[in-house]
Amino acid sequence: MDGNLEDIRLLEEIQQGSQQSFELFYEKYIRFILHIAYQIIGNKEEAEDVCQEVFLELLQKSFQYQPEKGSVKAWLAVKTKSRSLDRLRKKKPLLMNKLEALVPEKESPLDLIFLNEMERHVLIDALNHLPEKQREAIYRAYFQGETHQQITKHMKKPLGSVKSFIRYGLRNLRKQKSLVKWMEAERGWKE
Amino acid sequence: MIHIPEMKLIDMAMEKIESEEEREHIKKHLAICPHCREKLAKWQIVMETETNLQPSAELKENIWKQASATMKPKERKKKAKTTVAFASAFIAASLLVFGLFHTKPHVHPTVEVAQNDRIEEENLRFYPETKQVAVIPVSDFNHIRGNLWMNDVTEEMLLEVDGFIPLQEKDYQLWxxxxxxxxxxELLSVQDGVTRVLFKGPEINELKLIKASVEPKGGSSKLTGPNTFIVPLENNHDKENRKE
Known part of the structure; x- marks a missing residue:
């Protein structure tokens, strides 16, 4: 844990106003934080805003760090995940962008990572304008982790119908996203 | 069942846990806990994925400007002392426990906490399984009023407390x-005498008490000031809803 003791020392020096220690700490971790934020949010500019929030938070609240729970690096990772999910909750177009990654042929394991840790009502709200069956099929497939076979069983519908619900649901999701973008543009970017 | 703190799982994903004993303890827990297994798997994916993202040139300067603007010299010194004291105490305690006595590594639970503006719209109060528990004001803080709503199924609790008087050289701290x-x-963030705190995570089922006290500015590592309110939780959990 030598590296961790070094991190704790840097945090202490930063709090005493050492810009040099800040730069060392920044160079050591900025790419790590940016990487996590970007994987969750999917937008570089927003991910950088999260980096800024995380750095400021840890500089102001480093007393909350508890070494027995894990390393400083792990603490940064948890904070970054939390702030990134907060951002998706607050900015609907960002969440809609992430949901667009649901298009099956584009989906990678990272696209939806941690999204299922968001409150169910936030996700349901984002899918709100979809017809009920499409919404249910998409929620089950992507946030409950059910297979098409399991969805078939739960929804008591044939496999072909389930696949159609998902396909049409995704198509509607893209239309909904365009609508949300247009509405947000009309009234300005919503915090 | 007490889950492994997420920070430990991240260290595990990064293969940064040096103690063989602790690694074994976590592995044993993972073998019986799908919740922690899933979390670990997600972090492993994140760590194994590579991106070539480079931060913007101005990001470092922006962060430093903001950070230095919010930290007055005196506060910086004071905070630093507190941090040194906390960190040293934790490290000393860890070395004592792990180094001298070789006891079983102790895994602490953690619950996620969000306050005031950081709380997304929540409907916790309207769910049928949600229970309401009144906040009990203590001694000189009889004007404090509040409630806690808890839902063991959604693993969320919302605390709303009103009647905090602004403090000059102190902070309210939640325990x-x-x-x-x-x-x-957790330091309590009070806005116009009111605070709202949302707690999330399976660990809420392991809580027995929440209380708040008045502590030195910036928070304390242990309770020193007078208590302001308490919320007993031990008998309010639905035992049948507890996760294995």
Missing amino acids: IIYENNDIQG
């Missing part, structure tokens, strides 16, 4: 006390 007597401290 989250677990059944195994572990304690998690």
